[in-house]
């Protein structure tokens with residue numbers, strides 16, 4: 106056991122300098138599961154809400170107040186920097202991102218212009234306001250990774266099979282790499298805006314990359330995600346890299362450059378850590394679909410996640426993906442308390 110640090114438990118764990126405390130936050134902790142969120146968002150579209158710094162600050166703080174989580178995540182969306190770069194899109198409630206003119210050709214790709222931090226003034230301002238309000242609680246900045254962003258741009262919206270995206274990737278590799286290079290630049294700029302304004306960690310969401318084979322991931326996607334992570338490396342903040350269904354990609358994802366690898370519920374954290382050579386802290390991985398089960402079941406599963414996480418050189422408790430909109434906030438509150446109260450003991454029992 107290393108000496109306790111003055112740093113936040115979340116940041117210490119990212120850096121593998123934690124004691125036995127288990128930090129916890131939830132992907133999509135801000136959002137429709139919270140009545141106070143539904144109230145302040147009423148009548149304001151998702152994308153408009155992201156451009157209002159006071160509102161962004163309030164929504165980001167809501168789950169921190171309610172749950173006592175160890176980190177805040179910036180309220181925005183992976184599509185916000187694409188819109189700022191001039192791509193016409195909307196986020197449709199209940200559906201997700203919808204692109205006015207999908208990107209399918211070399212000429213389409215050339216329309217995507219580079220983004221500058223100056224084009225994101227509402228991001229800079231919101232992060233500054235937030236950091237002043239948050240005190241010791243660190244703010245996590247985030248961005249979408251090139252593959253996940255490309256999947257929306259090429260499909261034109263959400264997809265089940267990513268068929269158009271994969272077809273472009275394998276049939277026109279030059280166009281694909283040009284697209285992903287541009288998206289990497291945009292993602293890195295979105296992260297830079299957040300980190301230079303005071304975010305103390307970042308998460309790169311490659312939510313849909315688990316649809317790829319390891320060979321395609323390595324050849325067509327990994328270099329672009331690595332580019333984003335490398336660009337942000339100069340700021341010395343911990344980097345978290347997450348995707349859904351990535352069990353077969355974990356070994357490769359570990360090489361992309363992040364300090365922490367996020368894992369979904371399909372693979373236990375001890376197995377995930379083994380696939381990562383026990384070199385990285387892990388984040389996850391309670392199945393969000395279980396949040397509606399009776400509390401004793403949720404509690405047992407929460408304890409099992411903590412026990413499996415003890416195999417890694419650091420464990421940040423989270424869900425395996427985002428909080429579903431219908432979740433009872435009281436359950437998340439109980440999970441945070443359990444992780445904080447019982448986490449150290451469960452870890453010591455395993456070690």
Ligand SMILES: Cc1c2[nH]c(c1CCC(=O)O)Cc1[nH]c(c(CCC(=O)O)c1C)Cc1[nH]c(c(CCC(=O)O)c1C)Cc1[nH]c(c(C)c1CCC(=O)O)C2
Nearest residue numbers: 132133134135136180181182183198199200201310312427
């Ligand atoms: C794939 C993806 C998107 N957006 C994001 C991802 C990667 C994370 C993941 O895999 O879930 C990232 C994201 N989106 C949002 C956040 C805010 C911070 C947080 O996690 O609390 C974060 C980190 C707010 C949001 N982004 C969105 C909402 C819900 C819309 C609303 O409340 O009106 C929120 C709170 C909209 C959105 N935006 C996107 C989708 C699929 C949706 C859901 C559409 C729907 O079900 O209505 C694209």
